[in-house]
Amino acid sequence: MNIFEKLKGALKKTREKFRGIFFSDNLEELEEILLSADIGTQLTQKLIEECKKFSGDKKEFLKEKLINILSIPYKERFFSSPKVILVVGVNGSGKTTTVGKLAYYYKINHNDVIIASADTYRDAATEQLKIWAEKINTEIVLSQKGQDSAAVVFDAIQSAQKRKKDILLIDTAGRLHTRKELIEELKKIIRVINKIKKSKPEEIFLIIDATVGQNGIEQAKVFKDEIDITGIIITKLDGTAKGGILIPIAYEFKLPICYIGCGENIDDLIPFSPEDFVKAIFED
Ligand SMILES: Nc1nc2c(ncn2[C@@H]2O[C@H](COP(=O)(O)OP(=O)(O)OP(=O)(O)O)[C@@H](O)[C@H]2O)c(=O)[nH]1
Ligand SMILES: [Mg+2]
Structure with missing residues (x-):
């Protein structure tokens, strides 16, 4: 199956929400469709106002x-080897699974990858990541529950430097007592990266679960206000009708969507293309 077919398959339910657009030139109906497709009130109003002023084919418009909206400029950064990629997000959003899929993706694209488990809060977090490492056959820096996550990251960078790895992928915790505590912990990890690497991490990917719908906007706000997020990965697009949510997220935060998760398997990660995404939700 090619990537576009896979994307279309993952967006099956989301596509159904947008389908009405084919059959309507009526602005009120279009407005209803956009609202029901999780575009949000503010952006829907804006789009409808613009449609009103446009005299040509409104669907094409x-x-x-x-x-x-989805074409946010994205520039990969590189400061020094290993390239450090930090994966953050609320609990259950799909961080650990995405670290596994990213490690596989980078590996098949000829990078020497090491992964680190800096989730020292959840029981068996390290074991979960270890299973991915075994599947991909990649090295892993393990941690223990209760350990200082910033210390794990410090060791992981040293280890990756010593082994001359291209990429270090770091999984982080999602479950702490409060959201504030989680952010403080991530800031501490970033400070440690700055100290040992003498630069920011190259990437901080925020993982958002598409099934939470509008709540994803709230999550993006909390993280973006506090942390230098470089890109977003939307997970669990398969099986949800709420895939439209990535449109207001990109619009509001001007953060590039880098990949989308569309299943629980190792290769269920698709590099994001605005054209393909829109084509997949609009075309039959
Ligand atoms: N269908 C589907 N399931 C996914 C996807 N990504 C993750 N999951 C599932 O979502 C659940 C949570 O995923 P995890 O990767 O453990 O999430 P997490 O953010 O690491 O969770 P915590 O470490 O507890 O914060 C698991 O059952 C995953 O298999 C996806 O793209 N599609
Ligand atoms: Mg996890």
């Missing part, structure tokens, strides 16, 4: 608008 909307398609172009959505592609523009």
Whole structure:
């Protein structure tokens, strides 16, 4: 199956929400469709106002608008080897699974990858990541419950430097007593990265579970306000009708969507393309 077919398959339920657009030129109906497709009130109003002023094919106009909204410029950064990629997000959003999939993706693209488990809060967090490492056949820096996560990251960078790895992928905790505590812990990890690497991490990916719908916007806000997020990965697009949520997220936060997760298998990660995404939700 090619990537586009896979994307279309994952977006099956989301596509159904947008389908009505084919059959309507009526602005009120279009407004209803956009609202029901998780575009949000504010952005829907804006799009409808713009549609009103446009005299040509409104569907084509909307398609172009959505592609523009999703086309946030993304520039990969590189400071020094190993490239450090920190994966953050609330509990259950799909961080550990995404670290596994990313490690596989980078590996098949000819990078020497090491992964580290800096989730020292949840029982068996390290074991879960170890299973992925075994599947991918990649090295892993393990941790123990209760250990200082920043210390784990310090060791992981040293280890990755010593072994001349291209990429260090770091899984972090999602479950702490409060959201504030979680952010403070992540800031501490970032300070340690700055100290040993003498630069920021190259990437901080925020993982958002598409099934939470509008709540994803709230999550993006909390993290973006506090942490230098470089990109978003939306998970669990398969099986949800709420895939439209990535449109207001990109619009509001101007953060690039880098990958989408569309299943629980190792290769269920698709590099994000605004054109393909919009084509997949609009086309039959
Ligand atoms: N269908 C589907 N399930 C996914 C996807 N990504 C993750 N999951 C599932 O979501 C659940 C939570 O995933 P984890 O990777 O453990 O999430 P996490 O953010 O690491 O969770 P915590 O460490 O507890 O914060 C697991 O059952 C995963 O298999 C996806 O893209 N599609
Ligand atoms: Mg996890």
